[in-house]
């Protein structure tokens with residue numbers, strides 16, 4: 574991560590959406606890389622076993638990298654694991670090799686909570702809390 578352009582300053586704080594969230598500490602321009610989604614690289618078979626245990630606790634940590642790999646942020650994750658899901662998010666994810674970047678979907682102001690769409694494809698048992706009245710399940 575050294576040598577590249579400076580990444581925006583962000584911080585974990587209590588979220589009004591759910592538990593912890595991650596917030597911009599400075600304005601972030603559209604499409605700027607904000608943080609990489611860190612976590613142990615595991616294959617899909619291993620990920621499925623872990624996800625089942627996490628889902629039982631209402632937690633989502635596994636992020637698909639490609640057809641072979643998944644990153645489990647519960648092991649070796651960084652602050653990106655606290656970014657909440659939203660159905661109308663201000664960030665998106667982009668995979669470059671085995672790196673998952675969280676990027677700004679629009680200009681984000683200082684103090685805004687960062688969100689992206691998890692696009693989960695599992696059992697959909699966790700009610701979405703992105704806004705009052707959202708009926709989606711993750």
Ligand SMILES: [Zn+2]
Pocket residue numbers: 659660661701702703704707708709
């Ligand atoms: Zn929602």
